[in-house]
Amino acid sequence: MNSIKDTVAIVGVATTEFSEDSGRTEYSMACEVIKAAADDAGVPLEDIDGMVKDVVDGIDAMYVQKALGMETLTYSSDSHWGTSPLINAVTALAAGICSHVVYYRSANNGSGKRAGSDFRAAKETKDESLDLIRYDLHHPFGLMGPAGSAGIGIRRYLRDYGVGAEQVGWVPVVCSEHGSNNPHAAFRNAPLTIEDYLASELVVDPLRRLDIAPEVDGAIAIVLSRAELAADLAKQPVYVGAVAMGSGTNGEHYSSYSRDDIAGLPEMELMAAELYRVAGVGPDDIHVAQLDDRYAPYVPMQIEALGFCGKGEGGAFCEGGDNLRVGGRLAINTGGGFLSEGFSHGVNVIEAVHQIRGTSTNQLDGVELAMVATGAGGPADGVILHS
Amino acid sequence: MEYVPGIPILKASRDDDNRPFWEAVDEHRFVLQRCSHCDRYLQPPRPMCPQCRSMDTLEWVESPGRGEIYSYVTYTTDRMAYPAMKVPYSVVLVEMEEGVRLVSNMIDIEPDEVRIGLPVEVVFDDISDDLTLFKFKVRED
Numbered sequence: 001m002n003s004i005k006d007t008v009a010i011v012g013v014a015t016t017e018f019s020e021d022s023g024r025t026e027y028s029m030a031c032e033v034i035k036a037a038a039d040d041a042g043v044p045l046e047d048i049d050g051m052v053k054d055v056v057d058g059i060d061a062m063y064v065q066k067a068l069g070m071e072t073l074t075y076s077s078d079s080h081w082g083t084s085p086l087i088n089a090v091t092a093l094a095a096g097i098c099s100h101v102v103y104y105r106s107a108n109n110g111s112g113k114r115a116g117s118d119f120r121a122a123k124e125t126k127d128e129s130l131d132l133i134r135y136d137l138h139h140p141f142g143l144m145g146p147a148g149s150a151g152i153g154i155r156r157y158l159r160d161y162g163v164g165a166e167q168v169g170w171v172p173v174v175c176s177e178h179g180s181n182n183p184h185a186a187f188r189n190a191p192l193t194i195e196d197y198l199a200s201e202l203v204v205d206p207l208r209r210l211d212i213a214p215e216v217d218g219a220i221a222i223v224l225s226r227a228e229l230a231a232d233l234a235k236q237p238v239y240v241g242a243v244a245m246g247s248g249t250n251g252e253h254y255s256s257y258s259r260d261d262i263a264g265l266p267e268m269e270l271m272a273a274e275l276y277r278v279a280g281v282g283p284d285d286i287h288v289a290q291l292d293d294r295y296a297p298y299v300p301m302q303i304e305a306l307g308f309c310g311k312g313e314g315g316a317f318c319e320g321g322d323n324l325r326v327g328g329r330l331a332i333n334t335g336g337g338f339l340s341e342g343f344s345h346g347v348n349v350i351e352a353v354h355q356i357r358g359t360s361t362n363q364l365d366g367v368e369l370a371m372v373a374t375g376a377g378g379p380a381d382g383v384i385l386h387s
Numbered sequence: 388m389e390y391v392p393g394i395p396i397l398k399a400s401r402d403d404d405n406r407p408f409w410e411a412v413d414e415h416r417f418v419l420q421r422c423s424h425c426d427r428y429l430q431p432p433r434p435m436c437p438q439c440r441s442m443d444t445l446e447w448v449e450s451p452g453r454g455e456i457y458s459y460v461t462y463t464t465d466r467m468a469y470p471a472m473k474v475p476y477s478v479v480l481v482e483m484e485e486g487v488r489l490v491s492n493m494i495d496i497e498p499d500e501v502r503i504g505l506p507v508e509v510v511f512d513d514i515s516d517d518l519t520l521f522k523f524k525v526r527e528d
């Protein structure tokens with residue numbers, strides 16, 4: 001089988017400030033961040049001929065092009081959330097449809113609509129992946145917002161495998177430790193303790209307030225280029241060893257209740273198998289990963305699904321936090337994760353790029369491989385990057 | 388659980404894939420979709436059986452409405468909750484004896500009494516002139 005392995009590199013990254021209220025439009029943040037990422041890469045905006053974005057972003061790509069003076073796009077696509085727009089960028093580049101692609105996300109999710117909670121607007125605008133069947137069967141009973149939908153499966157995971165709060169709680173604790181060193185983290189505070197976590201209110205029981213990544217305002221952009229064009233640009237290329245998606249297994253976004261076992265992340269398992277196959281590596285080769293911590297219990301579930309420990313062992317893996325810290329078996333979310341940086345798709349890819357460039361604020365020594373996973377609880381997307 | 392007066396409850400939009408289900412609920416009957424060829428129940432409803440890929444073997448069959456709580460969440464703060472419902476309230480996922488699972492609410496017990504494995508049976512809640520929902524109560528037998 002042909003492979004996209006090493007045909008594409010990430011050459012530029014940028015973020016705006018992340019905050020609870022940006023005080024500006026998504027349009028303006030998108031333009032600023034795309035220009036900054038192109039500058040970081042040393043790629044003139046007029047040379048960028050592909051653009052990908054998240055389908056839930058409000059700003060249509062054509063308006064962004066209009067403001068940035070990008071006149072000659074030969075590839076443009078909207079993809080579902082997570083890092084899947086990045087996968088579209090990689091496949092378009094590998095197929096030779098274009099030379100340089102910018103992936104952007106710009107969203108005022110902190111100050112504006114909370115993703116998934118404005119159910120009526122969501123239904124009218126067909127937000128959240130056109131999932132009207134779910135709305136009809138869930139909203140009349142008050143099951144709304146992704147936290148509630150996710151909580152039903154998470155409760156089964158915690159119960160079926162005996163995973164406790166004193167284990168899961170180390171995820172927000174370690175993310176807060178990492179975020180406390182990251183000046184760009186919107187929720188940069190003194191690191192949490194496990195006692196803080198255990199005292200945190202159950203807001204959508206079984207989820208505590210500190211389990212749930214806060215939505216933020218902000219924008220990110222990533223420039224990707226065909227590998228043969230990447231070496232002569234401004235920054236060290238970060239090569240894409242593999243991209244993969246996983247979908248199926250009777251799935252829904254956060255509410256895959258009709259599958260036999262709702263206590264796992266089978267889409268993530270499918271995605272991981274493909275990532276490892278394409279990249280030619282395995283979990284033993286990977287020591288830093290940016291995982292989807294929108295809901296903290298998804299981290300032990302991902303650690304299992306990605307093969308870093310056995311089924312049901314994710315809680316023990318997280319307990320005490322040492323495995324998850326820089327220098328541990330698998331340093332996670334070294335920028336602070338969605339829990340500390342704030343929830344915005346794509347930001348975790350940028351932290352993985354920093355780890356390979358050697359520019360993270362929680363830098364591991366000599367990183368050659370870094371993994372990114374998103375889409376826990378639904379269609380999964382993942383990337384393996386290397387130096 | 389209790390509703391907040393004046394806030395409408397979002398209704399299901401009915402289409403050819405789900406109409407028999409909601410029309411039965413209007414009449415206080417509980418039906419589930421089944422493929423007659425595979426003898427397999429489907430939830431949520433869909434236009435094709437995923438096993439035999441037939442579109443004309445799907446039927447709606449009466450269910451005794453018996454099951455048990457498979458999982459649940461409890462909303463405790465207004466900020467996260469459905470505006471039409473007073474917190475705290477629980478949303479349960481019920482596994483029916485037919486094997487399929489449905490999201491609903493309990494009518495007779497408080498959130499702190501909800502447990503995985505609790506046997507339940509379907510009841511109908513006429514919330515307003517134009518809205519009936521299926522819900523569950525604890526089953527004694």
Ligand SMILES: [Zn+2]
Pocket residue numbers: 422423424425426427436437438439440441444
């Ligand atoms: Zn069939």
